[in-house]
Amino acid sequence: MRDGGAAGPDTPIESPHQSPGQSTVEAVFREERGRLLASLVRRFGDLDLAEEVTSEAVEAALVHWPAEGVPAKPGAWLLTTARRKAVDRLRRDQTYAARLAILQVEADRAGPAPPADADGDLADERLQMFFTCAHPALAAEDRTALTLRYLAGLTTPAVARAFLVPPATMAQRIVRAKKKIREARIPFRVPGADELPERLPGVLQVLYSVFTEGYAASSGPQLQRLDLAEEAIRLARILRRLLPAEREVAGLLALMLLIHARRDARTGPDGELVLLDDQDRGRWDRPMIEEGRGLVVCALTGGPPGPYGVQAAVAALHDEAADLASTDWPQVVALYDVLLALTPSPVVELNRAVAVAMRDGPEAGLALLDELVDEPRLRGHHPYPAARGDLLHRLGRLPEAASAYREAIDLAGTEPERAHLRSKLTEIEPPNPADKTGT
Template sequence: MNGVAGSVESVFREERGRLLAALVHRFGDLDLAEEVASEAVAAALERWPVDGVPARPGAWLLTTARRKAVDRLRRDRAYAARLAVLQAEADRDGPAAPPAEDGDVPDERLRLFFTCCHPALPLDAQVALTLRCLGGLSTPEVARAFLVPPATMAQRIVRAKRKIKAARIPFRVPEADELPARLPGVLRVLYAIFTEGYAASAGPELVRGDLADEAIRLARILRRLLPLEREVTGLLALLLLVDARRDARTGPDGQLVLLADQDRSRWDRGSIEEGRALVVAALRGGPPGPYALQAAIAAVHDEAADVATTDWPQVVALYDVLTDVAPSPVVALNRAVAVAMRDGPAAGLALLDGLAGEERLRGYHLLPAVRADLLRRLGRCGEAAAAYEEALAAVGNDAEREYLARRLEEVRAAVRSCGGPPAPAASPSPGAG
């Protein structure tokens, strides 16, 4: 039974976004889609141990969920008219076919991304709702993307759903002239999905390759859809340049390997070359956007032979521009790391101390983790140990926890000596690790 339950969980996690997208497209009701998707999973847990896992488990879940949705609509008089319309459409169109890879928005999930990113919702609500319902992320994972507590994020998602119902926002594909206004939300969704895939916020694995791959796939489709949008190009460049390092980020036993220690021969040169060309295109034709700037930073890292020969002055300069274009506490944290590499750990530590009161960084494990590393490099091992303990209390990923625990033991041992050996600072952003 445990094996079947694991199969259902794996299939549902992989197919959740597509399943909900298809159900919302068919029935126009997000809550209904979520409820019947959960019922389909419950049915799978009941039937698969008896009948075996089907050859196409995702299709099985979709068919089962559709039937349950129709049954529910039949029982609810309020939906009677809607069901009649759906039946008429089904009779006219014949059996449902998978969406074609052409048309205005060629992917069913990407269609619903644009649908959920409705301008009537605040941008944060657009992104949070889409990540939770379609991106395959749990509420705690979405909360981590926004640096807020899970309970706060759960309330935001509920409010967004209520507003959709109250305002009668239709679940439909936007017209072509509506797409640019919804683009910022879609870009944030894809980047957040990639970030969770590249650096999982919790669990035993550092990397969730399925999420990273899906974000890149959708970013490619989005660029084909909107080839003149420079920030779409910048996002795809950023994802490729960061993902190029994926295989080198973990050791043989799954342990975290920082940028300074990675075997760069394992980096994907094809992705790097494609990403560099896209960066050039994204930076042309006007002031750069935040994704293009982050991609340029990632390109500087990927072009260097090692950490020591990285052009840190250029990285800091790019972060200076990014701070003007899209200031945030996380950008400031990343900039502090780059300054530490350019000017020394004391300079970086002074900047980090200025971030201590940032509400959005409270509970964000990378702030004390980076601070601990800079203190260690300065030989202030007692303070470093306290900072590592703070980071360990907040970290959710097992690979990161193991790394921090190892560093903590090193500095505790060094407290009785003259300090630990210097090492490059750990970087908090996907673009530098």
């Protein structure tokens, strides 16, 4: 923490020599931060104010709890303290006070706040924050940044690392997004039942974007960024609790769990990429797979399937198989047919072509890939030339395979992916010892 002052919004609550009270505050803060911010934002309509008084409340807890004991309801204690600090600040600032009156009128028009439960626990208003952070009026990159900042509780430098941009750039992006919320008067509320089907996919897409960056980093030295993947799963669990009847929320959580269950087997001892065919399936997280399979049933029961539920069903088929050869490839292809009908996409067509190659042979899969050769949305997408290289390699068309592998190497974003593709290329074109220097 900063010396001589309260913890700032981007100051992590940690210390190399934490007292028990500090450890408890950190644990409570990590769990309650999103709820605190959501409640304060709904009350005061200002993200900056909410952040500042939340940090001040945590600083107060660090002072009082070690001496007085941790309260029975620490989250409620933090909320009460933060509210008092916000009111004190507003009373001292006439501009803020006038603005608060306007915001209170708008909040009253939006409807009453969710009530506390019978035990007096905090009402969980994070659902409003999910929809505010993922509002369609915001730029797509800003939605993900705000979700990581205000729901996941990542500091601005941590969000910058997630996007692989300088902290100053991310700080400007977050300020821009908050200004947009303020100037466009984007409401902090849950969409009505008539709006929910249109707005929920945007929230799910933000969470899935966070997860996919963690599962397969877009660039950098590492294949996986487990902290991001696990944070996306945590947020998806929260959303599942808040919207238990939404089957696509169950589908997204199932998809994440079924993929993340393979995390330990996806890389070797030195961080190298290990493909599905070569993974030690004994290292897969079986309890996570079972949880995911149960959620797939929820996602596919009670109505037409959604895209995340269908993708989760594909992931479940992979996780259930003893090896790649025994995977139910006809069913995988059938599920991709359903997915194409729901969300036509060249990436889905690419995945379906690979599944067809496993079902009917490499020539059948290659024919489908060749149909996508002029698809602009696959330009720059390294899995496309990598898949072509693999099928051409299996067919013995080695010069063409080598060319495809070289294209994929140029496009791959992470070093483990490039190293794997270079090893495939070496199988076709072994290095010439005469080319080595220093001998």
